[in-house]
Amino acid sequence: MFSNKIKVFLLTSICLIFFFLTYNDVKSKEITTHNLLDNFDICQTNSSLGQYCKDERFNYLEYFKNSKIQINNNKIHYEFDTWDYHFEITKNTKNEVKFIIEDNAKEASYLTKSEIVLRFDEENLIWNLYSDETLYPESERRKYFYLSGKAKVIDGDTIKINDQKIRFSGIDAPESNYRGKEQTCLIEDTKISCGKLSTEFLKNYIEKEDVFCKIEEKKDQFKRNLGECFLKRLSLSKLMVRNGYAFDYEKYSKGKFKYDQAYAQKNKLGMWSMKFEFPWEFRKKN
Structure with missing residues (x-):
């Protein structure tokens, strides 16, 4: 019995020593021209x-x-x-x-x-x-900052990482809650919440995944961070526009996502399979 306790103690000690040695080695790792x-x-x-x-x-x-x-x-x-x-x-x-x-x-x-x-x-x-x-x-x-981590989806063009809200610059997604109103679209005669549809598409795609965001130095009028976010190397802005769940916001994008939008429109993806109004038009009316 006593012998077993000694073995457990020695094994635990060795593991702890190895952990701290490894920890210090990694923590003190220096960057050089070689690495x-x-x-x-x-x-x-x-x-x-x-x-x-x-x-x-x-x-x-x-x-x-x-x-x-x-x-x-x-x-x-x-x-x-x-x-x-x-x-x-x-x-x-x-x-x-x-x-x-x-x-x-x-x-x-x-x-x-x-x-x-x-x-x-x-x-x-x-x-x-x-x-x-x-x-x-x-x-x-220009200057960019970087932010990464697990993302919480607010809507189809906005996420939050570590309590930092990030608005995808250059695209515009249907509104799920704008001044208490949600944006709707029509499939034949059926009214649906296209704002929620856009939100759910993004949520299902990045759930439990690490997202990397490139943040612009200037914030928008609502004091939100503006930037482009990526899942691995895939732009989430491109993903949303190309699948028809957001639109190229040419006023700010300078047409960066226009070809993705043309693809979604041609193939009737997402909002392009419905009757809709652009988010900026919806906001203007409300």
């Missing part, structure tokens, strides 16, 4: 990888691994056939890392510079994207 790309997803930033990143099968680590690589102190240069990527770490502490990305096309007068900030998540022991600011060209200068 920088391992600690953030460049596809989530404003990089020129655009079209490649839309494919969930695209492995950006393999892509960079196959380039010509030069490392010099806190700088790293990846050279491809037509592109150059330069990374320079400008701040490196145990809780925050800043670096500049220079994204350069060799055969065109195209150059962008962005400052990325990563912050260490003490609870999950990982580095998270915190912000992404375009430095050059000046005409495109």
Whole structure:
């Protein structure tokens, strides 16, 4: 009996020692030029990888691994056939890392510079994207912040993560509750709540999933965060418009989702299979 207690004590002690050693090792993990790309997803930033990143099968680590690589102190240069990527770490502490990305096309007068900030998540022991600011060209200068976690769906174009309400910018979904009124649509002669229908579609798609949001620096008139949110690399705004449960809000999107809307309209998906009015028209009347 006594012998068994000793064995249990020793086993427990070994497990605890291993846990704390592992914990400290992960927690003290430092970012270097050699592991920088391992600690953030460049596809989530404003990089020129655009079209490649839309494919969930695209492995950006393999892509960079196959380039010509030069490392010099806190700088790293990846050279491809037509592109150059330069990374320079400008701040490196145990809780925050800043670096500049220079994204350069060799055969065109195209150059962008962005400052990325990563912050260490003490609870999950990982580095998270915190912000992404375009430095050059000046005409495109803007700053984004990042937020991720389990999402609560408010309606077809609004979610909440960690008590932060996020309105999907550039799209507009039917209203489920606007000044006490819900927006309805007609299927033949049957009236349905298309606001609730849109909400349920989004809710069923992202329930229990981690959502990643790219938040604009400026908030809307209701003090809500504006941004585009993703499930893995799939834009939820694109998902809603392409399936007909939200609309391209051209006033703010500049037509970003117009082709997705054309697809939904052509195939009579979602609202396009019903008689409806656009959400902005509904609000104007009410």
